[in-house]
Amino acid sequence: MAAARDFAEGELVLCEEPLLAFELFGASPRQEVLAQFQALAEERKTLVADLSDCYALPGRPKSLHGIVETNNIAVYSLGLEAAASAPASALGVVGNLLSRMNHSCAPSCEASWTSSRRASGRIQVRTSSAVQEGAELTLFYEGGLHLRAPRAERQGALSGYGFRCACEGEEAQRSDERRARMGHVWRGLCSGGAEDAARPAPEALQELLRLYDEEALQLHGAALGHLAAWLGEEHPSVEWWRRRAPEQ
Numbered sequence: 001m002a003a004a005r006d007f008a009e010g011e012l013v014l015c016e017e018p019l020l021a022f023e024l025f026g027a028s029p030r031q032e033v034l035a036q037f038q039a040l041a042e043e044r045k046t047l048v049a050d051l052s053d054c055y056a057l058p059g060r061p062k063s064l065h066g067i068v069e070t071n072n073i074a075v076y077s078l079g080l081e082a083a084a085s086a087p088a089s090a091l092g093v094v095g096n097l098l099s100r101m102n103h104s105c106a107p108s109c110e111a112s113w114t115s116s117r118r119a120s121g122r123i124q125v126r127t128s129s130a131v132q133e134g135a136e137l138t139l140f141y142e143g144g145l146h147l148r149a150p151r152a153e154r155q156g157a158l159s160g161y162g163f164r165c166a167c168e169g170e171e172a173q174r175s176d177e178r179r180a181r182m183g184h185v186w187r188g189l190c191s192g193g194a195e196d197a198a199r200p201a202p203e204a205l206q207e208l209l210r211l212y213d214e215e216a217l218q219l220h221g222a223a224l225g226h227l228a229a230w231l232g233e234e235h236p237s238v239e240w241w242r243r244r245a246p247e248q
């Protein structure tokens with residue numbers, strides 16, 4: 001999907017009612033998807049069926065499962081109501097426009113849910129940096145979960161989408177080191193480094209933000225969702241990050 005005009009950072013690219021939106025870490029996502037699909041109006045069923053299925057063999061029919069695996073984008077949102085058993089508030093979302101977007105490990109856009117309530121929300125995509133007319137509008141399919149991981153790990157996480165992300169180039173080695181460091185700092189923040197409520201580990205957060213900048217990753221909304229899910233919305237680190245997040 002290419003930009004039809006210039007977009008400023010943080011601009012709304014699309015906002016749509018999802019075709020399917022299921023709990024990624026729910027007890028039975030396949031059954032949930034099937035029930036949602038069966039409840040769709042006929043024309044919306046056709047929109048789902050028109051999406052690609054990277055699992056379908058040549059000449060053989062597509063399957064709902066294959067379409068969902070190929071097209072669901074993981075979205076983590078602050079305060080999103082989730083099943084009590086879920087480790088994070090995460091939805092797998094299939095959308096008529098959303099699912100036309102390609103993946104990039106340094107994406108130009110970020111997807112989020114418009115509401116703290118799953119039932120009343122829509123999926124929206126905003127640019128995370130300025131995008132020029134004609135440039136591709138891309139998303140990180142895994143919703144940021146594997147964003148702070150080296151290339152090999154990202155490629156493994158993306159294998160279910162039926163393509164191999166071609167992050168190459170001279171910078172690949174340095175990028176791997178930076179993302180490994182991002183993962184390390186991130187895990188420190190989530191498992192103790194930011195536990196002290198009076199002192200939200202500002203050095204670690206600043207290092208993390210600097211690494212985001214060096215990687216040209218302006219995805220603070222996704223980072224915010226993860227922090228909130230793991231530390232709780234009231235944690236000072238979450239508040240610190242919230243001030244840098246794009247408008248919802």
Ligand SMILES: C[S@@+](CC[C@H](N)C(=O)[O-])C[C@H]1O[C@@H](n2cnc3c(N)ncnc32)[C@H](O)[C@@H]1O
Nearest residue numbers: 054070071099100101102103104161162163165
């Ligand atoms: C969610 S769909 C994306 C929309 C699809 N390109 C279309 O034309 O409708 C996912 C599929 O797009 C392709 N794709 C997405 N991002 C890609 C990338 N970075 N490199 C290669 N193929 C990609 C893969 O075939 C993948 O199975």
